[in-house]
Amino acid sequence: MKLGQKRKKLKKIYLEITNNCNLACAFCAPTSRKKKYMSSEDFAHILEKIEGRAEILYLHVMGEPLLHPQIDACINESVKKGFKVHITSNGSLLSQVRDTLVDTGLKRLNLSLQSLEQFPEKRRAEKTIEILEAVDFLLEKNKNLFVSLRLWTQDKKAFTQEITSYLETYFSLPHLEIEKRLLEKNSFLIHPRLAIHAADSFDWPDTSQPFVGERGFCMGLRDQAAILCDGSLVPCCLDRNGTIKLGNLLEEDWDEIMQSKRASTFYEAFSERRVVETICKHCSYRLRFDKEIGKNI
Secondary structure: OOHHHHOOOEEEEEEOOEOOOOOOOOOOOOOOOOOOEOOHHHHHHHHHHHOOOEEEEEOOOOOOHHHOOOHHHHHHHHHHOOOEEEEEEOOOOHHHHHHHHHOOOOOEEEEEHHHHHHOOHHHHHHHHHHHHHHHHHHHHHOOOOEEEEEEOOOOOHHHHHHHHHHHHHHOOOOOOHHHHHHHHOOEEEEEOOEEEEEOOOOOOOOOOOOOOOOEOOOOEOOOEEEEOOOOEEEOOOOOOOOOOOOEEOOOOOHHHHHOOHHHHHHHHHHHOOEOOOOHHHHOOOOHHHHHOOOOOO
16 A cells, blocks of 8 residues: 555644754754755745645744744745644744734744753843743734743753753742753643743764664654755655655655655555664664654654
């Protein structure tokens, strides 16, 4: 049976509207691709092809999506196609574009607070407050928006404690309350539409990374797929250089790509817990799926 017949709708598709970024965060591995902004014509073309293919559309893979000059149009056109639109941002531009985001159908905004690590320590508190004030503004204006403050630095205790102390001060929480809560569970709600989510940092898959193994599981093409800003379709949002290019949606149709030999082999192999793509054999992130097979972590 072909892949397209097995899974007609994914949970999420990542659509990279730009791979350009205004920061150089340590947790983001560099990409070898040329910097590019997806044109409104290419965006509309791809949107037509992926309509109905997933529930959630993330407007990023690499890069900072808030840099895109048509970010509001990208969100609203996606909503018109029936997608719940999510964005992951480093947060540094949020105070500048907050008014642009107000009248959009943005459903969820993930803010990677680990981006604060690159700023001098004396600037981090100021930058944190700047981001949180913009978050408050957006939550007040958009009653359908959910915001997740991400701290994927649990393995960096000193930095994590520093940032959580700023959050505790801003939200009038007791000292070390966030650390205590995150020991119990990796996320908790500050209020119904604002959460803190914690995780360890991770290594981006790359053949320069240690060999992980030829057995295992991954949610690529089951739970997700990703489209790079040149139209390339890859199975995973961690394939930052398009190493597993299955096709190009600017030139081919969704079903044509999903039913291709490479896509089918990728899917069937992971069904049998076999790893066939070289870069996947060097991906430690997929080990998270082995702990609870079939559950997206």
